[in-house]
Amino acid sequence: MTKATRQAGLDRLNARVREDLSYLTLPAKSWVPRQTHKGQAVRDVVIIGAGMCGLAALAQLQLAGIDNSVAYDHAPQGLEGPWITFARMKSLRSPKTLTGPALGLPALTFRAWFTAQFGADEWDRLGKIPKEQWMEYLVWYRRILDLPIENGVRLLDIEAAAEDLVALRLEDKAGTRTEFARHLVLATGRSGLGGAYVPDFLDGLDPTLWAHGADDIDFAALKGKDVAVIGAGATAMDNAGTALEHGAASLSMLIRRKEMPQINKMTGIGSPGVVHGIRYLPDEWKWKFYDYVAKAQTPPPRSSTLRVSRHPNARFYLDCAVAGVRAAGSRVIVETSQVPFEVDFVIAATGFRNDFFDRAEFASIASHIKVWGDGVYTPEMGTAHRFLVDSPYLGESFEFLEKEPGACPLLSRIHCFNDAAMLSHGKLSGDIPAVSAGADRLMRGIAASLFNADREEQFKALQNFATPELEGDEWTDSTPGLKSKNKIAS
Ligand SMILES: Cc1cc2nc3c(=O)[nH]c(=O)nc-3n(C[C@H](O)[C@H](O)[C@H](O)COP(=O)(O)OP(=O)(O)OC[C@H]3O[C@@H](n4cnc5c(N)ncnc54)[C@H](O)[C@@H]3O)c2cc1C
Structure with missing residues (x-):
């Protein structure tokens, strides 16, 4: 075109x-x-x-x-x-x-x-x-x-x-x-x-060593570096994919869950009923729906996940909860429930609050x-x-x-x-x-x-509105002659 x-x-x-x-x-x-x-x-x-x-x-x-x-x-x-x-x-x-x-x-x-x-x-x-x-x-x-x-x-x-x-x-x-x-x-x-949700363990870490997934990240500077991404949602995959495409030497996805979520639950029941009905559920039912969705978690899109996994230097580590981080010279040690990881940069794809x-x-x-x-x-x-x-x-x-x-x-x-x-x-x-x-x-x-x-003003406008729809010449009033004409014998 x-x-x-x-x-x-x-x-x-x-x-x-x-x-x-x-x-x-x-x-x-x-x-x-x-x-x-x-x-x-x-x-x-x-x-x-x-x-x-x-x-x-x-x-x-x-x-x-x-x-x-x-x-x-x-x-x-x-x-x-x-x-x-x-x-x-x-x-x-x-x-x-x-x-x-x-x-x-x-x-x-x-x-x-x-x-x-x-x-x-x-x-x-x-x-x-x-x-x-x-x-x-x-x-x-x-x-x-x-x-x-x-x-x-x-x-x-x-x-x-x-x-x-x-x-x-x-x-x-x-x-x-x-x-x-x-x-x-x-x-x-x-x-x-609110803002980005950042886990407490990142609080003291030098800001040159980590970023939140929604931050402005200089990906070019990650070329040749070892990068860890915390999380397994869409933002985690998108950041990991971008880092890999910019030439990261290795990319470790640190995923707390034992299994990747695979089903996008709420999408599955999408309907006008959900759109118009959630609001009118009793509070405990609203909670029940979103508690379930939060527990099931939303999977990252298939295309975003493949964008990461097609790189041979990308690794997915499941059941790998991050327990803490500490600087070691210009590198970062990430303590996890499995083994410690040593990387150059950490991206926390940990959502918002x-x-x-x-x-x-x-x-x-x-x-x-x-x-x-x-x-x-x-x-x-x-x-x-x-x-x-x-x-x-x-x-x-x-x-x-x-x-x-x-x-x-x-x-x-x-x-x-x-x-x-x-x-x-x-x-x-x-x-x-x-x-x-x-x-x-x-x-x-x-x-x-x-x-x-504005009800008072709206009511005044109602009272003041005086544009006639009938102009008065559309009919004649026959009432004055009514009594003499319509005499019904009793
Ligand atoms: C990476 C990403 C991908 C997404 N992909 C999808 C998708 O595929 N499908 C889907 O359905 N949803 C998706 N979403 C979710 C959702 O559709 C988007 O977040 C969408 O942008 C929401 O629109 P919004 O207007 O609420 O917020 P935004 O688009 O974020 O707009 C909010 C605006 O408010 C402005 N603002 C904030 N504070 C102030 C202030 N104090 N003064 C002045 N301006 C201010 C900001 O500058 C911003 O422009 C995605 C979200 C993200 C983050």
């Missing part, structure tokens, strides 16, 4: 998106009364994060006529999220047919975007979606929907401007500023409510947020997995709830639309498959909240 042919296809798709939206009379007309605070315009919704979840949420709000909404992301445009930053896989794990953030519009799917440019035959030939192409699709999605997003803007702090108004301290290259929002959506991603206290921007609200460990979880429910115990216990539209009722009412205006919502809502705000359902649930909650909060 030439560049011009691709562009022509894309132009046709863009026209189709516009036509589809106009057939559905979308976006809905703007309906939320504007507010000011201390003379400054108030946003109805501010979204922090313009990765996939932030985009879907913003698009859904805009289409619903909540157009005084905006998203901010500190990443430069086109570099939001993991896809072409720290993601080290070649392609997405998800099947190419997932509709992701399309919001029920066929023309907004990855398939439509791909087919418009490369044709149906190429679509049939496509295996998994290359991660670079997924990022390009997200960039297109943002453009075609003309989403109001500012990049290079970081959220520094959240405060209560009033009980129902969030004050956000933002920073961009011009300096810091405060903005007010009636609702705040935290679409801050997988590490968004929910720890609001670790993020400066959440410092003012962290202590008020109710988590599952605050009396919801009981040992009878299952294993006390740390990341589940620390998960926020969320309300109907992803809003935080207070630990102490009345201590921080502002939390009802702050929505946790990221991976940490999984235990309360199912996977509607992290992975690709159900993000549109998540954005819809979020939008409905925010729309209802705004309408209720």
Whole structure:
């Protein structure tokens, strides 16, 4: 395909998106009364994060006529999220047919975007979606929907401007500023409510000797080096594969489990029932599902595992729990439940955690947020997995709830639309498959909240509305002659 042919296809798709939206009379007309605070315009919704979840949420709000909404992301445009930053896989794990953030519009799917440019035959030939192409699709999605997003803007702090108004301290290259929002959506991603999970034993180790799997790693510097990767998930394989492709001398996968997980359990029961039903399970059943999934663990993709194992200098060590690490000159000794390993560099592919206290921007609200460990979880429910115990216990539209009722009412205006919502809502705000359902649930909650909060103004608007549908000349009133004409003999 030439560049011009691709562009022509894309132009046709863009026209189709516009036509589809106009057939559905979308976006809905703007309906939320504007507010000011201390003379400054108030946003109805501010979204922090313009990765996939932030985009879907913003698009859904805009289409619903909540157009005084905006998203901010500190990443430069086109570099939001993991896809072409720290993601080290070649392609997405998800099947190419997932509709992701399309919001029920066929023309907004990855398939439509791909087919418009490369044709149906190429679509049939496509295996998994290359991660670079997924990022390009997200960039297109943002453009075609003309989403109001500012990049290079970081959220520094959240405060209560009033009980129902969030004050956000933002920073961009011009300096810091405060903005007010009636609702705040935290679409801050997988590490968004905490950060990387790093096992304690790595605490004292010189940072030149190790990295977390989501760090910016200088793989070129690992050429000729002995590398150990802790973990057996997708990130572990992707980092190991990348190190090997950069010429690592040896690669040891240190895997705690006796066997590799082989079955992706939750994918197996994927259905609209799961998407819409998890939220309404009793708490003990939510725990039961995710406890089971946590114990079964998600296997790394087959292609990522083969990417590692095809290298003769890669070794998989199972039942090999890491007990500690120590520096030995410029090398690292990794003590394990089997034998000690001596390597040059350690990569901890140990995932993320929910720890609001670790993020400066959440410092003012962290202590008020109710988590599952605050009396919801009981040992009878299952294993006390740390990341589940620390998960926020969320309300109907992803809003935080207070630990102490009345201590921080502002939390009802702050929505946790990221991976940490999984235990309360199912996977509607992290992975690709159900993000549109998540954005819809979020939008409905925010729309209802705004309408209720503005009920007096909405009622006044109802009273003031005076555009006649009937003009008065469509009929004549026959009542005046009624008595003389219609005399019924009694
Ligand atoms: C390596 C990797 C591979 C994955 N592959 C798949 C897959 O194949 N299939 C699947 O379904 N899921 C996959 N996922 C899971 C999920 O789809 C992605 O994590 C996805 O990026 C989630 O989108 P998001 O918008 O929640 O987060 P992100 O895409 O991470 O976006 C969050 C954004 O918030 C911004 N941000 C955070 N804090 C602030 C702040 N204080 N101020 C301003 N901006 C801020 C960040 O810059 C970032 O751009 C993968 C995840 C990873 C990490």
